[in-house]
Amino acid sequence: MNINATLLGQAISFALFVWFCIKFVWPPLMNAIEERQKKIADGLADAGRAAKDLELAQAKATEQLKEAKVTANEIIEQANKRKSQIVEEAKAEAETERAKILAQGKAEIENERNRVKDDLRKQVAVLAIIGAEKILERSIDPAIHNDIVNKLVAEI
Amino acid sequence: MATTGEVLNASEYIQHHLTNAKMCSTDGGVAFNNACQDAGFWTWHIDSLLFSAGLGVLFLWLFYKTGQKATTGVPGKFQCFIEMCVEGVDKIAKDSFHGRNVVIAPLALTIFVWVFLMNFMDLIPIDFIPEAANRFLGVPYLKIVPTTDLNVTLGLSLSVFALIVFYSIKVKGIGGFVKELTMQPFNHWALIPVNFILETVTLIAKPISLALRLFGNLYAGELIFILIALMPWWAQFALSVPWAIFHILIIVLQAFIFMMLTIVYLSMAHEDH
Structure with missing residues (x-):
């Protein structure tokens, strides 16, 4: 185990290797590592932000859905109100129409009755006259007594 | 040993596997191995140097290429692996x-991956590469695990030690550094010598322990692989497989400890008391 000049040679090569490592090996590798670390950190930050955005969007969507429901309910209520209104109006109209038709019908019936009454009176008068003629036979001249008959008819 | 085809006995085999390929300059140019016995300090373990440098280049090439092609989008599997190492460190x-401090982290990465790769050579069956080198290249000695060479680990830890001293002085100033060595742990002028001895031992112990820990673990592991290799070829797997699996833990752990202690020592150097 003799100590000799080998150790000097070793020290020199060691110095050269360390210098080369400091100068040419370390910086590019370290740069690559650090740059990648930065990229990864950025990516993670982006992912976190995206998750937050998603949460916000979901909250917004829920909000809008709720609003839409409320609006829909309002619309339905309005429609219901309008419906009952229309039904009410229609009822009222039908009622008046019915009253009108009823009144007309009554008037017509009244007219008919009056006419039939007149007819009956006339026929009764004629029958009375015929009866009277039969009783009186010749004594009564229809032409002379016509005014009396008419008077009688009017009285009945 | 040095020649091929010679049958080695057990101790020679072990000795052979623990011998580095040496190179030194002599009067007539360069000499190798046994010719370098008298060269003293100025001997180079060319196998340790070549393998450690090769592995260091492999590490830097892999990481550099990945860094150039690195995408900031979805990374591939290999890029993922590299980035995991870088980010972990x-x-x-x-x-x-x-x-x-822009130096600490890349320094730690270099230490971790490089030391790991050097340790990893321990898991290659010990005779594969030396035997091939001997047969085809005529290289008589070859140790392929650089961290089983004390020079390699000491080279690393002394560099770390230089950084410790450098940053201590840079952050605290020479006065602060001297004060740290002399006025602790007993803040009294009469105890300055005691303080100095204690603190100096503490300081020197850092690189020594760093180097010896790594070296000791890997050397011992290598030695056990060599001992296992002395068994009959059909029985070796029974021991080498469990040991290799256990060793996977050790090589990662030792690389990690070296890196961790480097960071801690440099962090202590930056602290102002």
Whole structure:
């Protein structure tokens, strides 16, 4: 185990290797590592932000859905109100129409009755006259007594 | 040993596997191996140097290429793996080292991956590469695990030690550094010599322990692989497989400890008391 000049040679090569490592090996590798670390950190930050955005969007969507429901309910209520209104109006109209038709019908019936009454009176008068003629036979001249008959008819 | 085809006995085999390929300059140019016995300090373990440099280049090439092609989008599997290493080391460095220093983290990465790769050579069956080198290249001695060479680990730890001293002085100034060595742990002028001895031992112990820990673990592991290799070829797997599996833990752990202690020592150097 003799100590000799080998150790000097070793020290020199060691110095050269360390210098080369400091100068040419370390910086590019370290740069690559650090740059990648930065990229990864950025990516993670982006992912976190995206998750937050998603949460916000979901909250917004829920909000809008709720609003839409409320609006829909309002619309339905309005429609219901309008419906009952229309039904009410229609009822009222039908009622008046019915009253009108009823009144007309009554008037017509009244007219008919009056006419039939007149007819009956006339026929009764004629029958009375015929009866009277039969009783009186010749004594009564229809032409002379016509005014009396008419008077009688009017009285009945 | 030095010649091929010779049958080695057990101790020669072990000795052979623990001998580095040496190179030194002599009067007539360069000499190798046994010719270098008298060269003293100025001997180079060319196998340790070549393998460690090769592995260091492999590490830098892999990481550099990945860094150039690195996408900031979805990374491939290999890029993922590289980034995992880089990010892990960066995190450890940031956790243990307070303050700003662009050197610490890349330094720690270099130490971790490089030491790991050097340790990893231990898992290659010990005779594969030396035997091939001997047969085809005529290289008589070859140790392929650089961290089983004390020179390699000491080279690393002394560099770390230089950084410790450098940053201590840079952050605290020479006065502060001297004060740290002399006025602690007993803050009294009469105890300056005691303080100095204690603190100096503490300081020197850092690189020595760093180097010896790594070297000792890997050397012992290598030695056990060599001993296992002395068994009959059909029985070796029974021991070498469990040991290799256990060794996977050791090589990673030792690389990690070396890196961690480097960070801690440099962090301590930056602290102002």
